[in-house]
Amino acid sequence: MAATTITIHNTGNPSSNAAGERSWLTNPSNDRQASFHIVVDSKEAVECIPLDENAWHAGDGSGAKSGNRTSIGIEICESGDYAKTLDNAAELVASMLKARGWGVDRLRRHFDWSGKICPRLMYDSGKWTGWTAFKNMVDYKLKTGGKTVKKDDKVEVLVNGKKVADGVLDDGVTYTPVRAVAEALGASVMYDAGTKTVSIVAKK
Incomplete structure (x- = not known):
């Protein structure tokens, strides 16, 4: 296979880790015709499967x-410290994109292929807010050479005194999900994937 994209999955199993998911592929009781290239958890x-071979x-x-x-199919485990797992997955994906000279436009959801x-x-x-947040995390790591966000770089974002999201402080600029802030202010948010445009409409 000459891959052109990277596809992100969740395992759908809240109690397994990366080693367990790998073992399941060769478990004699597993009769499913399904597989993946890489699986990630909070530790590893x-x-x-080699990245130049097909996976189902x-x-x-x-x-x-x-x-x-x-x-290339990447499974993200759901057990344990999921925030750490996401960070590990974002770091892995960012390094893979960088090695290939790709950007986050090469990322796909399982949903994009089969619904x-x-x-x-x-x-x-x-709303796929988690997907947008994950792509933003990957993009951040890609642009900063895979740097993991330091605890001191994180800021709380408050709207009318209520926390709505965590942001990242980078060179004096706070980056945070626009949907979280807009919706907390009573606005609706629409994203056009074709034009890569975010529209915020305030309710009258």
Whole structure:
């Protein structure tokens, strides 16, 4: 496989770790035709299949342009310290993008290939706020050479005295999810993926 994208998944198993997910692939009782390239938890990332071989993770068949034939599948575990797991996954993905000269536009959800609600913990009732936050985290690490955000770099974002999100302070500028702030102010937020435009509409 000559990959052109990286696809992100959640394992759908709240009690497994990376080693357990890897073991499941070769468990004699596992009769599913499904697989993935890398699985990440709060402690490690395990490569299960060479990145130049196909894995059956996208759910969209075997066409030449399918996710199964063109994309590296990364499973994010749901157990343990999920925030740390996400940070590990973002660091891994950022390093993979950098090595290939790619940007976050090369990232895909399982959902993008087959409509399955996955990565499910990023779904947020169809708003996909977790997905946007993950891409922003990857983009931040990509632009800062994979630097992990220091505790002192994190700031609380308050709207009318109520915490709505965590932000990151970078060179005097605070970065935070625009949706969290806008919706806390009673506005609606729409994102156009085609034009990469965020529209904020205040309620009258």
